[in-house]
Amino acid sequence: MTGNATRPRLNRVVAAAGPKAPVRIVHLGLGAFHRSHQAWYTQHAGDSAEWGIAAFTGRRPDAAQVLSEQDGVFTLVERSDAGDTFEVIGSIVEAVDGNDVGRLAALLAAPSTAIVTLTITEAAYATDAADAEHSATPLGRLAVALAARKENGAGPLAIVSCDNLAHNGTVTREAVLSLADTLDPGFADWVRANVSFVSTSVDRITPRTTGEDIAEVAVACGYDDAAPVVAEPFRNWILSGAFPTGRPRWEDAGAVFVEDLEPYENRKLWLLNGAHSILAYAGQLRGYATVAEALADPLCRDAVEKFWDEAARHLPDELGVPEYRAALVERFSNSRIAHHLAQIAMDGTTKLRMRALPVLAAERAEGRPGDGAAGMIAAWMAQVTSPADVKDPLAAGIAEANTLDGDRRTRALLELLDPGLAADPGVLAQVHRLQDRFTASSTSASR
Numbered sequence: 001m002t003g004n005a006t007r008p009r010l011n012r013v014v015a016a017a018g019p020k021a022p023v024r025i026v027h028l029g030l031g032a033f034h035r036s037h038q039a040w041y042t043q044h045a046g047d048s049a050e051w052g053i054a055a056f057t058g059r060r061p062d063a064a065q066v067l068s069e070q071d072g073v074f075t076l077v078e079r080s081d082a083g084d085t086f087e088v089i090g091s092i093v094e095a096v097d098g099n100d101v102g103r104l105a106a107l108l109a110a111p112s113t114a115i116v117t118l119t120i121t122e123a124a125y126a127t128d129a130a131d132a133e134h135s136a137t138p139l140g141r142l143a144v145a146l147a148a149r150k151e152n153g154a155g156p157l158a159i160v161s162c163d164n165l166a167h168n169g170t171v172t173r174e175a176v177l178s179l180a181d182t183l184d185p186g187f188a189d190w191v192r193a194n195v196s197f198v199s200t201s202v203d204r205i206t207p208r209t210t211g212e213d214i215a216e217v218a219v220a221c222g223y224d225d226a227a228p229v230v231a232e233p234f235r236n237w238i239l240s241g242a243f244p245t246g247r248p249r250w251e252d253a254g255a256v257f258v259e260d261l262e263p264y265e266n267r268k269l270w271l272l273n274g275a276h277s278i279l280a281y282a283g284q285l286r287g288y289a290t291v292a293e294a295l296a297d298p299l300c301r302d303a304v305e306k307f308w309d310e311a312a313r314h315l316p317d318e319l320g321v322p323e324y325r326a327a328l329v330e331r332f333s334n335s336r337i338a339h340h341l342a343q344i345a346m347d348g349t350t351k352l353r354m355r356a357l358p359v360l361a362a363e364r365a366e367g368r369p370g371d372g373a374a375g376m377i378a379a380w381m382a383q384v385t386s387p388a389d390v391k392d393p394l395a396a397g398i399a400e401a402n403t404l405d406g407d408r409r410t411r412a413l414l415e416l417l418d419p420g421l422a423a424d425p426g427v428l429a430q431v432h433r434l435q436d437r438f439t440a441s442s443t444s445a446s447r
């Protein structure tokens with residue numbers, strides 16, 4: 001977006017806001033979600049003046065340049081049916097191209113760096129041993145930078161995964177340890193002794209920023225911001241684990257620290273993300289583009305409610321599931337947030353393993369078929385027919401399955417999710433049968 005002669009750039013307007021906080025947090029995965037979530041929480045911590053973030057880009061290296069040109073500051077637009085509110089976020093004090101491993105290593109080698117947060121997408125945790133040597137992936141680069149910290153004797157730190165992954169702290173720990181092992185066997189011991197892997201459940205619906213959003217911010221705020229971010233008003237952050245070198249007082253901003261994260265992460269992954277995946281596949285099949293549109297369709301809504309009924313049986317009563325469901329319906333219906341189904345549909349094989357499979361297994365273990373969870377899998381199968389649209393780490397396997405017919409295709413797709421399930425004739429028949437439900441032309445909600 002080019003500047004308007006009569007409008008100043010955002011950083012000119014907020015330059016007087018005071019000195020920037022020192023870098024004590026390093027983030028990998030500088031995208032819209034990081035900016036609407038962890039950057040917001042850090043800005044709203046009571047001691048925010050002591051905690052600056054150096055954020056490294058993931059899939060979009062150009063995002064660092066855009067943000068650097070405006071000194072890291074950007075506008076967060078909170079958008080609801082009641083209107084928009086605008087806030088300038090200044091907690092990101094450095095935006096860096098993710099390929100700059102030298103800068104990452106220098107920051108991790110500094111004792112002042114206390115925390116590394118991650119939003120690298122669920123699929124990025126499937127690492128293999130070659131990653132660290134080639135610095136080809138975020139976790140590989142992190143392992144290289146941690147080695148610099150060890151070399152420098154910079155002491156312990158916390159790594160905090162903020163991706164929608166079950167047991168994200170443990171998954172991160174295992175991945176980092178295996179990468180460390182390939183660099184040098186003694187290094188894994190150092191990681192075990194010095195790095196705390198914190199698990200978290202994160203939540204804030206944040207669609208991609210559009211050109212329209214940029215234009216609206218210019219008109220409403222009177223300055224040019226090339227990198228605003230739009231999110232719903234709701235946000236939530238639940239964390240579990242130790243911070244050996246301190247942390248911002250995120251609790252001042254509403255973050256919650258718990259002993260046992262699992263019930264909370266299940267509630268979020270199953271009820272919110274699970275419903276999202278159903279809507280992404282069933283909704284697109286039925287011709288919708290956004291979450292709000294798909295939820296308004298009786299067949300899609302019915303599929304979501306059916307899955308929620310199943311998931312609810314495996315969540316503790318104290319978590320207030322009925323209220324959580326009601327709040328989700330309201331959040332998903334926020335018609336001013338255009339949350340695109342195509343964005344949610346990405347990386348389906350990774351997501352469904354966490355969103356559908358645990359509920360299906362829990363239902364079947366109690367003797368019920370789990371048609372709601374199986375329906376999510378069926379909707380995915382019915383939708384992933386066009387190679388051009390399928391963005392998935394297992395896209396090649398999906399394309400191969402798509403050359404098969406009927407239940408051979410269903411079996412091949414199930415195998416990608418879980419070979420055990422594919423070997424179960426009951427599940428196979430069930431998932432095969434349920435696919436028709438989403439492709440039938442009728443818009444009736446009848447089952």
Ligand code: CS2
Binds near residue numbers: 272351
């Ligand atoms: C979505 C999530 O894209 C997806 O898979 O389900 O990004 C979702 O919007 C966030 O987890 C909300 O907190």
